[in-house]
Amino acid sequence: MRILVVGAGGIGGYFGGRLLQAGRDVTFLVRPGRAKLLTENGFTIRSPLGDYHHPTPPLITADRLDGAPYDLIILSCKAYDLADAMASFAPAVGEETLILPLLNGMTHLESLDDRFGAAHVLGGLCLISSGTDETGAILHFNRMNTLVFGARAGGQAAEAGLIAEALGDAGFIMRHSQAIVxxxxxxxxxxxxxxxxxxxxxxxxxxxxxxxxxxxxxxxxxxxxxxxxxxxxxxxxxxxxxxxxxxxxxxxxxxxxxxxxxxxxxxxxxxxxxxxxxxxxxxxxxxxxxxxxxxxxxxxxxxxxxxxx
The missing domain is CATH 1.10.1040.10 (N-(1-d-carboxylethyl)-l-norvaline Dehydrogenase; domain 2)
Structure with missing residues (x-):
């Protein structure tokens, strides 16, 4: 499963980094400034659950997305950056792509549904306390690292099972919810x-x-x-x-x-x-x-x- 993680901050960086550590096919979609920082310093997670460093993380910027669709897009931006984020990853959304947003609240679902169609948008949340330092390293502040996702539409059920397999056993707690909303x-x-x-x-x-x-x-x-x-x-x-x-x-x-x-x-x-x-x-x-x-x-x-x- 090809996974695009939008952003490499405290949330996307942590969960995407653990997936990368577990050998999954992960690419981080980042802004040019973030790409420069991660290229210079590598990708690092510092966590009570174990550190991780990748010297040459797989990165891409929006101008280099070539229209080849990804299977799963994990979205973890701040809500006020959602419009820009949607524009940046839109070329990566194909007919079978599912988007897993980890934003707080509910209003982002309306925006994503309007742009890409509700059939493409899962429900999701995470429970984690994390951030970044001046070098770009991901800082995990405690032992909480849970990602929860689930289908919002009946047609997503089969694909959700495949996503559960892709996200499982990757160094964080993953739960496939039957009542995600x-x-x-x-x-x-x-x-x-x-x-x-x-x-x-x-x-x-x-x-x-x-x-x-x-x-x-x-x-x-x-x-x-x-x-x-x-x-x-x-x-x-x-x-x-x-x-x-x-x-x-x-x-x-x-x-x-x-x-x-x-x-x-x-x-x-x-x-x-x-x-x-x-x-x-x-x-x-x-x-x-x-x-x-x-x-x-x-x-x-x-x-x-x-x-x-």
Missing amino acids: QEMWEKWVFIAVGAGITCLMRAAVCDIIEAGGAGVVNGLFEECAAISAAAGFPPGEWLAKQKESFLLNPESPLMASMLRDIERGGAVEADHILGALLDRAPCDDDAPLLTLAFMHLKAYEARRAREAS
Whole structure:
């Protein structure tokens, strides 16, 4: 199976790198600057689960895609880069190609469906904490490295089984879900609460709980969970466990990657994670805490834009 991994950052780089390490036919689609960095330094993963280095990783830039289709495209860009990413890998999509997006939220599915057709787009998510350093190396921060995918349409079932074989036994936990949309909604709620509260308070969960904020965290969780339930996806057992283990645990070091983006002055996925969820609230007054968290992020974006100009 020919696999194209769009991007070689913390997520695409980690899972694509493990697939490469396992001997799979993987090519990374990267921007010219990233290609130069990886060509000079090689491809490196640093992880508690084992390091990996490839001196000459298989790379390609968008201008070199020749129209030969890939079997699977793993997409792991930020939501605000989705339009550019779709344009870059479009020549690699053939009649049998399946796209596995690992973005947070749900709105990216609509964009991918509109561009390539729903029959080409799987559901997917990942559970990992990772990033990159100045040399381009992939940094894996803990032992969590799970990739979940599943069919969204009946015609994808047979191909999904082949993908499970291609992604299996590759140095990370792979799970073929029979209820991928439900699981994506549950992760969306978890990410929205984690990002919303840690960005709003500019602190890790343990610090927020220490400051007496458990009730606020729980209130934000209930608002987001209610929106999910109203959309037909009431949170299940997995989300309840994540809430207790990571969002209300006084020892939880959870700090959303969105907060790290703010601390370095970077772009954030405010509209795609918090805003899109807020848009699905049945009534405008149903989610005051989510509204406040979203407003906080939009104020950050406004200040960032003003200071840049």
